[in-house]
Amino acid sequence: MKSLAELQAIKNRMKDKVVLRDGMESTRVVVGMATCGIAAGARPVLNAFVEGVNKEGLEDKVTVTQTGCIGLCQFEPVVEVFEAGKEKVTYVKMTPERAQEVIEKHIKGGQVVNEYTVGTVTA
Amino acid sequence: MKELSLNILDVAENSVKAGASLTQILLTETDDVLTIEIVDDGCGMSEDVVRSVVDPFYTTRTTRSVGMGIPLLKLACEQTDGSLSIHSTTTEADPSDHGTHVTATFNKNHIDFTPLGDVSESILTLIQGHPDKDFLFKHAKNGGEVELDTRKLREVLEDVPLNSYDVMEWVRSYLREQYEALG
Numbered sequence: 001m002k003s004l005a006e007l008q009a010i011k012n013r014m015k016d017k018v019v020l021r022d023g024m025e026s027t028r029v030v031v032g033m034a035t036c037g038i039a040a041g042a043r044p045v046l047n048a049f050v051e052g053v054n055k056e057g058l059e060d061k062v063t064v065t066q067t068g069c070i071g072l073c074q075f076e077p078v079v080e081v082f083e084a085g086k087e088k089v090t091y092v093k094m095t096p097e098r099a100q101e102v103i104e105k106h107i108k109g110g111q112v113v114n115e116y117t118v119g120t121v122t123a
Numbered sequence: 124m125k126e127l128s129l130n131i132l133d134v135a136e137n138s139v140k141a142g143a144s145l146t147q148i149l150l151t152e153t154d155d156v157l158t159i160e161i162v163d164d165g166c167g168m169s170e171d172v173v174r175s176v177v178d179p180f181y182t183t184r185t186t187r188s189v190g191m192g193i194p195l196l197k198l199a200c201e202q203t204d205g206s207l208s209i210h211s212t213t214t215e216a217d218p219s220d221h222g223t224h225v226t227a228t229f230n231k232n233h234i235d236f237t238p239l240g241d242v243s244e245s246i247l248t249l250i251q252g253h254p255d256k257d258f259l260f261k262h263a264k265n266g267g268e269v270e271l272d273t274r275k276l277r278e279v280l281e282d283v284p285l286n287s288y289d290v291m292e293w294v295r296s297y298l299r300e301q302y303e304a305l306g
Contacts, residue, residue, distance in 0.1 A: 002297040007279045010290055014283045033252060035192045038133050039124050043248050050251060054288040066252035068140075 027062045027107060028082040029053070034069035040076035041095070048096035049079070052103040062107060075118065081106065090118040126240025127159065127229070130196045134161050134225055135249055135258075137192060141165025143222065145257045145274075146249075150242065152264035156205075157229040157239065164222040167213035176209065196227055203233035243298040246271060247291055254286040269301040 031037070031046040049064045070078050075092035081102070082088050089112050091102060098116050105111050114120055124130050131148060138146040143163035151158045168176065179194040197207040205228040214221045229236055246260050250273065257277070262269040271294065273285055280290065 001300055002293060004275070004279055007276060007290070007293055010287075010293060011280050011283045014287055014289065033132075033136065033248070035133050035195065038129050038136075039195075043129065043132065043244060046248060046251065047244065050288070050291070059288060064251075066248075068136075 026084045027058075029062060029064045029107070030067050030080045030082065031064070032068070032070050032076060032078040033066040036069055036073035037076045037078065040093075042077040044096045045077045045079065045094045045099050048099035049103065052100055053107075056103060056108060058103075058107065072118065075121065078118075091116045092118045092121050124195055124199065124237065127157075127199060127237050128240035128242040128245045130192075130199060130227075131159060131161065131242060132245035132248055133192045134196055135163075135245070136252075138163035138165055138223065139249070139253050139256055141167070141223065143256065145259065147259040148242075148246065148261075149259075150239075150262040150264075152231070152262070155230060155232055157231050159225075159227045159229075161225045162222065163224075167216070167221040167223055168209075168211040169213055173209050173211050177207070193225070196225075199237050200227040200229050202235040203230040205229040205233075243295065243302070246298070247295060250294065251286045251291060254284045265305050267305045269298060269305060271298060 029049050031042055031049065033042050033046065046064065046066065053059055053062045053064055070080070072078050072090075072092065077094040079091040079094050079099070079102070080088055081091065089106070091098070091113070094116065098113075102113050102116065105113050124133070135146050135148060138161060141163060143165035145164050147160070147162040149160040149162065176193045177197055179191055193207075193209070200207050207225070207227045209223065209225050211223040212221045242260075242262060246258060249256075249258055257273045258271070259274070260269070260271045276285060276290070276294070283290065
């Protein structure tokens with residue numbers, strides 16, 4: 001059974017990391033988590049980004065956060081990627097599989113996945 | 124919404140937006156009835172606002188003037204012959220005891236009952252998005268109870284954020300093990 005002692009061990013391991021991480025993030029992934037996003041499947045998309053970023057060891061550079069309705073409900077789940085010094089990229093109609101691809105090609109590889117962006121996908 | 128757990132996530136997000144420091148998500152299940160309560164200590168709503176949140180064309184959002192959260196939950200319970208009630212006290216009305224209490228009851232055996240789905244994932248999503256807020260989650264069924272209180276985790280974690288990946292994974296396993304024990 002999971003115990004609070006185990007959580008204590010996680011805390012001890014993380015304590016030093018937290019100080020190190022402060023201010024290091026350069027990329028922000030924002031997932032729309034209002035009624036429209038949730039109904040369209042934003043919860044597993046968010047989860048895929050959180051998992052993927054961790055699996056690729058990108059957690060020091062990338063933060064995954066949530067926001068409310070962006071105003072493109074018919075395109076939900078909507079994900080915005082903000083990178084320092086670059087224009088915002090808006091991905092629409094996202095799925096966990098597409099999230100994986102965005103992490104691989106865009107966040108790791110620096111190539112925007114144009115086929116999933118708001119300019120390309122039609123409602 | 125495909126699962127009631129998504130309605131829970133949606134309504135609890137409103138609690139956080141209402142400035143709640145603690146949001147309680149309380150589920151009670153018998154063989155026939157599921158009761159979902161979402162209780163927060165946020166800013167509350169006036170009687171007029173409570174009356175209008177069940178109306179899909181009411182919202183506090185400024186980008187557009189429709190809000191579907193509560194109407195969707197109301198629909199989900201009423202289509203099983205269940206019911207929805209909202210009690211709310213504004214900060215102005217009672218500075219020391221304010222907030223909103225949403226109660227939805229469902230007849231589980233009704234043909235139009237929406238499956239509850241994965242509530243643990245909704246709790247994890249809330250923690251991920253709002254690591255500085257507290258959540259108390261309880262799910263009573265089969266004579267037992269699943270419980271998670273982020274205030275207790277915070278005592279152990281101190282300044283380590285609740286949405287750290289390792290902490291989230293711990294919470295996921297912690298909930299899964301409790302559900303497995305319940306059967």
